[in-house]
Amino acid sequence: MSTTHTTTGTWFFACKTTDVPTNGGVCVKYNDEQIALFFFARRNEWYATQNLCPHRRQMALSRGMTGTVQDEPKVACPFHKKTFSLKDGRCLSDEHECSLTTYPVKIVDDRVYINVAEIPVMAEV
Amino acid sequence: MKVVVIGNGMVGYKCCEKLIARSASSPLELVVFGEEPRPAYDRVHLTSWFDGKTANDLLLAPLSWYTDNGIRLHLGDPVMQIDRTHKTVTSYKGITEQYDYLVIATGSAAFVPPVPGMDKKGVFIYRTIEDLEMMKAYAPQASCGAVIGGGLLGLEAAKALLDLGISNTHVIEFSPRLMPRQIDEQGSAILQHKLHQLGLKILTGKNTREVMGDEAVTGLQFADDTILPADIVVVSAGIKPRDELARACGLATGPRGGIIVNEQLQTSDPYIYAVGECALHNNMIYGLVAPGYEMAEVAVSHMCSDHKAFTGFDMSTKLKLIGVDVASFGDPFPAPDTCHSIVFEDKYKGTYKRINITPDGQFLLGGILIGDAAAYNLLLQTARNKMVLPANPEELLLGSRGTADNGAGVTALPDEAMICSCENVSKGAICQAVTDGHETLDDVKKCTKAGTCCGGCTPMVKDLITASMKAQGKYIRNVVCEHFAYSRQEMLDLIKLKSLRSFDEVLDHYGSGEGCEVCKPVVASILASLWNDMILDKGNDTAQDSNDRYLANIQKGGTYSVVPRIPGGEITPEKLIVIGEIATKYNLYTKITGGQRIDLFGAHLSDLPDIWEELIAAGFESGHAYGKALRTVKSCVGSTWCRFGLHDSVSFAIQIEERYRGLRAPHKIKSAVSGCIRECAEAQSKDFGIIATEKGWNLYVCGNGGSKPQHAQLLAADLDSDTCIRYIDRFLMFYIKTADPLTRTATWLNKLDGGMDYLRNVVVNDSLGIAEQLEAAMQLLVDNYKCEWREVVENPELRKRFSHFVNAPADKDPTVKFETMRAQKKAAEWK
Numbered sequence: 001m002s003t004t005h006t007t008t009g010t011w012f013f014a015c016k017t018t019d020v021p022t023n024g025g026v027c028v029k030y031n032d033e034q035i036a037l038f039f040f041a042r043r044n045e046w047y048a049t050q051n052l053c054p055h056r057r058q059m060a061l062s063r064g065m066t067g068t069v070q071d072e073p074k075v076a077c078p079f080h081k082k083t084f085s086l087k088d089g090r091c092l093s094d095e096h097e098c099s100l101t102t103y104p105v106k107i108v109d110d111r112v113y114i115n116v117a118e119i120p121v122m123a124e125v
Numbered sequence: 126m127k128v129v130v131i132g133n134g135m136v137g138y139k140c141c142e143k144l145i146a147r148s149a150s151s152p153l154e155l156v157v158f159g160e161e162p163r164p165a166y167d168r169v170h171l172t173s174w175f176d177g178k179t180a181n182d183l184l185l186a187p188l189s190w191y192t193d194n195g196i197r198l199h200l201g202d203p204v205m206q207i208d209r210t211h212k213t214v215t216s217y218k219g220i221t222e223q224y225d226y227l228v229i230a231t232g233s234a235a236f237v238p239p240v241p242g243m244d245k246k247g248v249f250i251y252r253t254i255e256d257l258e259m260m261k262a263y264a265p266q267a268s269c270g271a272v273i274g275g276g277l278l279g280l281e282a283a284k285a286l287l288d289l290g291i292s293n294t295h296v297i298e299f300s301p302r303l304m305p306r307q308i309d310e311q312g313s314a315i316l317q318h319k320l321h322q323l324g325l326k327i328l329t330g331k332n333t334r335e336v337m338g339d340e341a342v343t344g345l346q347f348a349d350d351t352i353l354p355a356d357i358v359v360v361s362a363g364i365k366p367r368d369e370l371a372r373a374c375g376l377a378t379g380p381r382g383g384i385i386v387n388e389q390l391q392t393s394d395p396y397i398y399a400v401g402e403c404a405l406h407n408n409m410i411y412g413l414v415a416p417g418y419e420m421a422e423v424a425v426s427h428m429c430s431d432h433k434a435f436t437g438f439d440m441s442t443k444l445k446l447i448g449v450d451v452a453s454f455g456d457p458f459p460a461p462d463t464c465h466s467i468v469f470e471d472k473y474k475g476t477y478k479r480i481n482i483t484p485d486g487q488f489l490l491g492g493i494l495i496g497d498a499a500a501y502n503l504l505l506q507t508a509r510n511k512m513v514l515p516a517n518p519e520e521l522l523l524g525s526r527g528t529a530d531n532g533a534g535v536t537a538l539p540d541e542a543m544i545c546s547c548e549n550v551s552k553g554a555i556c557q558a559v560t561d562g563h564e565t566l567d568d569v570k571k572c573t574k575a576g577t578c579c580g581g582c583t584p585m586v587k588d589l590i591t592a593s594m595k596a597q598g599k600y601i602r603n604v605v606c607e608h609f610a611y612s613r614q615e616m617l618d619l620i621k622l623k624s625l626r627s628f629d630e631v632l633d634h635y636g637s638g639e640g641c642e643v644c645k646p647v648v649a650s651i652l653a654s655l656w657n658d659m660i661l662d663k664g665n666d667t668a669q670d671s672n673d674r675y676l677a678n679i680q681k682g683g684t685y686s687v688v689p690r691i692p693g694g695e696i697t698p699e700k701l702i703v704i705g706e707i708a709t710k711y712n713l714y715t716k717i718t719g720g721q722r723i724d725l726f727g728a729h730l731s732d733l734p735d736i737w738e739e740l741i742a743a744g745f746e747s748g749h750a751y752g753k754a755l756r757t758v759k760s761c762v763g764s765t766w767c768r769f770g771l772h773d774s775v776s777f778a779i780q781i782e783e784r785y786r787g788l789r790a791p792h793k794i795k796s797a798v799s800g801c802i803r804e805c806a807e808a809q810s811k812d813f814g815i816i817a818t819e820k821g822w823n824l825y826v827c828g829n830g831g832s833k834p835q836h837a838q839l840l841a842a843d844l845d846s847d848t849c850i851r852y853i854d855r856f857l858m859f860y861i862k863t864a865d866p867l868t869r870t871a872t873w874l875n876k877l878d879g880g881m882d883y884l885r886n887v888v889v890n891d892s893l894g895i896a897e898q899l900e901a902a903m904q905l906l907v908d909n910y911k912c913e914w915r916e917v918v919e920n921p922e923l924r925k926r927f928s929h930f931v932n933a934p935a936d937k938d939p940t941v942k943f944e945t946m947r948a949q950k951k952a953a954e955w956k
């Protein structure tokens with residue numbers, strides 16, 4: 001796994017852009033962490049969040065359905081359809097639910113990089 | 126003004142309500158005595174106590190209503206005496222109250238014929254909640270029931286016995302027909318036939334001579350010397366007005382009971398009124414609630430020096446008796462020389478309709494509707510408002526709801542037309558409420574009270590709401606979500622029109638934004654229902670609901686289940702062995718499902734293609750357990766082995782399952798085929814179910830198990846196999862085209878205007894002229910069917926999608942944990 005160091009943290013190479021389905025998500029492995037990566041083809045925007053859904057602690061968000069609400073990008077967990085903002089990770093369908101950690105994403109040529117400076121140590125799942 | 130009301134039943138309560146409504150203008154002191162232990166409740170819906178309504182649900186108003194309005198309510202304390210000279214009443218507990226006006230609303234008691242043995246244990250009457258409680262307590266020890274009396278109340282009581290689990294129940298009627306006051310002989314014959322089908326046995330022309338048994342009832346002996354065994358008996362042979370108080374204080378009563386009243390409901394003492402079932406007006410006791418409410422209105426207005434008159438009330442009623450519509454309105458059977466009757470009978474469907482019109486054909490006098498009373502409200506209004514009939518009055522009977530001119534009926538009514546006769550609400554009042562912004566049924570009910578009593582006028586109130594909103598240029602839209610301003614049905618038509626094939630194209634043409642978890646599956650399902658392309662193609666994979674996207678159901682912990690199709694539940698030993706071997710190899714939990722097949726649980730995402738590759742090699746295909754699609758067609762063993770089997774239900778189930786496999790719809794679809802009426806495949810709980818008959822197959826549709834079970838209804842009888850399949854094609858396609866998202870067939874039917882009759886017309890009689898189109902659309906899907914798991918297994922690009930980590934495809938999700946139970950694995954408990 002190749003990683004690049006920048007001043008603000010670690011950009012690591014996740015996958016090729018073509019590995020990610022249009023308007024869908026994949027799960028990226030980074031050491032012991034799982035990151036959900038999403039591609040919004042219509043707006044050419046990329047988002048990354050933790051893969052763990054805080055609701056029932058399921059490693060599933062990358063398999064969730066993406067979309068927008070009032071133009072805000074979001075993902076719906078496949079288990080119980082809780083929805084989370086991809087901009088700031090807050091739960092849109094339940095104000096008492098925990099927020100997701102989000103990560104910056106950048107594309108260089110056809111390569112996707114995720115910035116993991118702020119990856120917290122995840123509690124055991 | 127001080128008013129005392131004796132009796133806190135339905136009509137007594139209505140008097141209080143009316144008095145309170147008028148008390149703003151003149152001060153009022155109101156005292157009520159009730160004999161029953163609880164405040165007034167809805168006696169009309171007494172029987173719903175057996176389907177789960179509690180005594181509290183049935184209350185017309187909570188106790189607090191009386192307190193809040195300053196009413197002194199004495200419950201469980203009957204009045205024992207009226208002293209007309211001093212204008213006082215005295216109760217059982219010794220309370221004496223003085224009155225300016227007294228209202229007697231004591232109702233009636235069940236009439237118990239003077240037959241020996243009526244006092245035995247196990248003989249009940251059916252009038253109060255206490256009666257029901259006693260019946261319910263006794264029922265567990267009973268197995269055969271009898272109801273004496275085949276009138277309206279008797280049939281209600283019979284329903285109660287069925288609800289109590291006493292399926293062997295007889296109704297005994299003295300006269301030669303059921304409901305002799307409301308319906309004629311021909312109508313009774315149809316009603317009897319229908320009730321019979323529902324499991325109720327009917328004996329007419331039977332005169333009960335004795336109730337048999339020592340201490341408890343064991344049977345009934347009739348005048349013709351026959352005997353009917355029965356260990357629970359309900360007597361419902363008529364009502365007897367409770368006029369005992371009136372009699373004792375010297376008020377005029379009728380020779381056969383009832384307190385005589387004039388048009389203002391005054392008794393022979395002008396300070397005493399009598400209303401409801403205890404009042405005898407013009408030689409008539411009214412055993413229904415609507416005339417009682419009208420009496421309350423007239424009596425109260427008279428006390429307040431307002432002059433209204435009670436000039437009689439027609440006995441029109443519409444009921445659902447054990448699921449069968451029965452209505453009788455106006456004059457149901459006038460003398461033959463004063464009218465001319467049009468009769469329509471359909472023995473097969475069990476409907477009977479009769480209307481009586483004036484000899485000049487101008488006006489409607491009354492009529493009878495059995496089996497289908499959808500036209501009741503309109504006919505009743507036509508008769509009541511003396512509306513001139515159309516040139517062909519038979520259209521009143523034959524023109525069905527749900528056709529293009531639906532709703533035209535209510536528009537034609539005059540504003541004064543009484544829509545809710547229980548609460549006296551006119552068409553004008555309802556339309557006004559809508560104009561004032563009350564645009565939902567609940568709102569209109571709250572603000573006008575229409576439809577809050579017997580509920581019979583609810584369909585008409587709904588029609589009026591829609592008609593008034595249309596008249597104001599409003600249109601109620603049922604759109605998918607913020608991204609598409611169309612209903613599902615509109616979307617389907619648009620997508621078809623433009624031949625769109627992917628979610629993206631649809632969004633480009635008709636939507637905005639990016640879509641969401643609501644509209645994506647809707648569009649994906651429509652695309653699949655129209656074209657049956659591979660659902661993961663054309664970028665549609667990410668528009669599929671998560672289970673469809675991975676062609677498997679996601680489980681607790683993030684693994685998936687594998688459900689191969691086992692058509693009709695038939696499987697060879699060799700295939701069973703393969704399933705066993707695969708389950709062992711991939712360490713899968715196995716279980717026989719409720720749908721006659723085998724589910725393998727706990728598969729890692731990345732194992733799915735390998736598992737399916739092996740299953741497909743052994744001749745299996747996808748079971749679509751993950752899709753809003755055809756699930757299983759259950760079968761019973763049928764004529765190949767079963768001694769009762771009429772036809773080969775397994776072969777037919779397999780044929781049907783293979784025809785509709787992979788068919789995607791607004792919700793999942795289930796089916797079953799039974800080889801005879803014993804129904805071991807439970808076909809009547811399915812979206813479409815087939816039962817063998819001597820002559821062919823009976824086709825039932827729109828059944829549902831699940832959280833709100835509903836039995837399927839007969840669509841057509843005695844079909845040959847080809848016709849049966851043609852009807853299923855039409856039925857399913859029509860459902861697919863018109864249902865809202867995530868609506869099972871049962872719910873769809875419940876919302877369909879015109880209901881089953883309309884559906885039958887479309888499917889069987891091709892009333893919309895679309896049958897051929899529906900069949901062709903289905904054939905296209907059948908021809909395009911491919912096993913989607915085979916396509917994935919054979920396509921490396923699609924296979925690639927089935928890995929947990931995009932950057933480590935060989936790794937499984939390390940967080941998946943299992944536990945062990947009864948020698949198999951299970952998902953670890955989640956937190």
Ligand code: SRM
Pocket residue numbers: 678679680686687688716717718719720721722723724750756757793795810811828829830831832833869
């Ligand atoms: C496996 C099975 C239970 C079993 O072990 O027997 C099952 C399992 C599930 N059922 Fe079921 N149902 C199963 C038979 C039934 C039946 C019985 C039948 O079909 O004869 C019913 C009632 C009959 C009916 O549907 O009318 C049934 C009524 C439901 C419902 C309620 C549907 C409703 O209209 O109320 C749901 C929820 C839904 O579909 O929205 C549901 C949903 C589910 C889901 C899909 C819930 C989910 O989304 O995870 C379960 C997934 C199982 C899995 O992971 O594979 N399941 N489910 C049965 C699979 C049958 C099969 O071979 O395909």
Ligand SMILES: Cc1cc2nc3c(=O)[nH]c(=O)nc-3n(C[C@H](O)[C@H](O)[C@H](O)COP(=O)(O)OP(=O)(O)OC[C@H]3O[C@@H](n4cnc5c(N)ncnc54)[C@H](O)[C@@H]3O)c2cc1C
Pocket residue numbers: 131132133134135136137138158159160161168169170171172202203204205230231232233251252253278281367370400401402403411412413414415417442444579
């Ligand atoms: C099972 C069933 C189904 C029915 N279905 C329908 C239907 O579908 N449609 C329809 O229109 N009608 C129906 N009815 C009839 C309807 O319920 C009655 O017409 C209505 O309840 C009459 O109201 P009421 O106030 O006159 O009498 P009730 O409701 O009987 O009230 C009289 C009250 O007065 C009390 N009372 C009597 N004597 C005294 C006393 N001395 N002091 C104090 N209190 C006293 C009684 O205990 C009772 O509570 C049905 C009735 C039954 C039993």
Ligand code: SF4
Pocket residue numbers: none
């Ligand atoms: S009944 Fe509920 S718990 Fe059982 S399988 Fe069906 S959905 Fe799951």
Ligand code: FES
Pocket residue numbers: 053054055056057058077078079080081082
């Ligand atoms: S686990 Fe994600 S919504 Fe429940």
